[in-house]
Amino acid sequence: MKYADIVHRCFRCGYCKFTGDYTDFNCPAYRKFRFETYSPGGRMWLIRAWLKDEIQNSDRFQEILFSCATCANCVEHCVFTFSEDLVNIFMAAREEMVNSGMIPPPVRDYLKNITVNGNPYKLPAAERGKWVEGLGLEPYRGQEYLFYVGCVGSYDERAQKMARSVAGLLTKAGVSMGILGEKEACDGNEVRALGEAGLFEYLARQNIDQFKALQVKKIITLDPHAFNAFKNDYPDFGADVEVYHYTQILAPLMASGPLSLKSCEQKVTFHDPCYLGRHNKEYDAPRTILKAVPGLELVEMERYGENAFCCGGGGGNFFTDILGGGEDSPARLRVREALDTGAETLAVACPQCAKMLEDAVKSEELEERLRVRDISEIITACMA
Amino acid sequence: MTDIAQALARIVGDAYVSNRPEEAYFYARDPGLMPSHPPDYVVVPKSVEEIQDIVRLAHQEKIPIVPMGAGLALTGLVIPLKGGIVMDMKRMNRILEVNEKGRYAVVEGGTSQGLLRSHLEKHFPRLRHSIPDSPATATIAANVMIHGQGRLTQQYGFNSDMICGLEVVLASGEVCRIGSPALSSDWFSKGAPMPDLSGLFLGWFGATGIITKIGVKLYPRKKMRDVEIFITDRQDLVPDMVYELTHTEMVEDINVFAQPKPMIFKDNHHITLFFTGDTEEELEFKRKMIWHSLDRFIKAKDGGFMGVPPVMKPTLLDMPQRSVSRFADVKKGGGFEYSGPIIMVDKYPDCAQKILELAEKYDLGYSGMARIIGRSHAMMYGFAFTFNRADEEMMERTRKALHEVSEFALETGGVFWKATVDEQKMAMDKMDPTTLGLMKMIKANMDPRGIMNPGNWEVDE
Known part of the structure; x- marks a missing residue:
């Protein structure tokens, strides 16, 4: 296994479980399951035991490994020099498990659906561009940017609304962009996170070939997960594109003036997506956008920025639901934390977070007190 | 599931009981060098009532039960030596009360040091507790159960001296309050002026009861905090230097460390002095008092203050010091263990010499660190060795070195701190029979x- 020479170096001191200021345990899997085995240190020690044949690959072991949300809180707070590799180690262990064929059924189904259908929803590619109907957005044919939506934005009903909102706002702001529509393929970020390295490479090369064929130079992504894959992993396979999350395009436009905003008094708190924040250190762009709205009061949750608590959807859990369910599911904990700020709006910048947190608001029966809105939806509602 | 597992599940819920190999593996060991032994069950309770029910079940079925905080003592104290139930306390981590004017907090038995620190910083910025340098996940209850030390130990003694009441579940399953909370809603004393029953639990490692609530004394938190380091190559003079420093009553905490790496540290002893103030004036006054207390040693050219580089200060002033955990990976091996006898300060030269001998004899990376307890009343001298967890032979050498430390500590008049099972036996063999x-x-x-x-x-009989 890759990184096998590192796993014995974990002291299991537990800094990885916390926020940097020790406000709370911040590993979503540990926070839900509460056995040490589900913490980053627990995984390190169990992976080592598994490699030494002291424990076997079991249902429980699979749950422990695949409940990791790859949120990188452990990477942020581990005190050792190998901290950067923690999530990579967990993904390497998953890769070994995938290669052995012993993985949780939802993971197997997800990977199979990507392989067979090109998306996790088992829907035809022809429906991939349906989200854009009526928007007038054109196929990519040399515009400045390619707007990449991803599987969730293309097929999930909640995320489609977000995709339409972002696309509409960028268009209003005068951003020149086109889409791939039914030709768009899965970015593979979750495929990689779930340990299917071969399939990820196939998807990456397929996408890169298409980008090159269409002479794509700049990409705007809806989803921070796709942003992460394109920005950090695709260069290994020859990608040569500039990649932006949509908030990074919108933020400078707020100051330059193409979007005219009215006063919009409301109290908003922002949930940092892990793949935008900790994985890519972009904490400012979303806040710059929100702060530009006249009358909008931005309040922070107790855990924000590098200490933000994951919604529980990362690392493939959005699709496999290994980490979801129950009162202590990360998403439900997170909306309760948002409620504590007194905000009436929980702002998000990721279609997966939007879905996870909106469902959690319903589970907590907080629909009357807290609404989940993508940043673009907030801005659109505040336009003069 | 077995009948016992099902009975436990009825108490805490299916999700919080395990008899799976994964939990059995993990909870069978701690990060130190003690032999592993698996539990039969691991439970993660949420309430005092659940703990009572678990203890009653264990009592009825005669099943061993081992309460566990973060499991960081390194000396195997939460390894279930006879199997049974390991009770992970960390779901019970609420801060129940902070009495600002009475300067105490009441927390649940699984509350971590980090959580209390964070809570006080945010909500009671003029208060602090004696935080140890164990990782922030270490629990307050487990720390006092082993008579841990912390940042305020030079001023107020062991952390277990700084508690003001306990709630304990006894082996019968009954709940018992110790100290003022036994007859008052206020938590201000663990015993006095009544008979102090806290000794029935403190230092017993959970062998007499399970702490479910604990009152922690809080102390003034000054606005500023700084650090100075006095360096000497005269290990024989360290006790005298510490005596002078404690006489000033100006120091928050005194640690003395000696280690071979980095090279600038080699062959010297570093008396690290933390001090605090609400104003620059107060801080500077204390700094001058501390400096002057060591004038005679400076004049005799037996030592001097080093200028602590600004880049080094955040590491030293960190609470807890994360750098302590980093020592485990010095050999890129993820392991360290130390024996930390409580011993008179005048034994510092012997301890410093001994760790050098052992490091050389067993070819080990080391760090010697003394934390002064009280006004030079005693010290904890940590004989710390780092090892590579993937190198069994190095681990065995480390075990041998630590065994020699144990023998040395007893011979030198010391008492084991958080004693391993072997050290407990050695202590009981030497102890006054009455x-x-x-x-x-x-x-x-x-x-x-x-x-x-x-x-x-x-x-034993």
């Missing part, structure tokens, strides 16, 4: 079924 008999009587009466962390503080 004292031993008293311990035996206490254990027999408080845990007649022998279910509470068995193997620890067991008095």
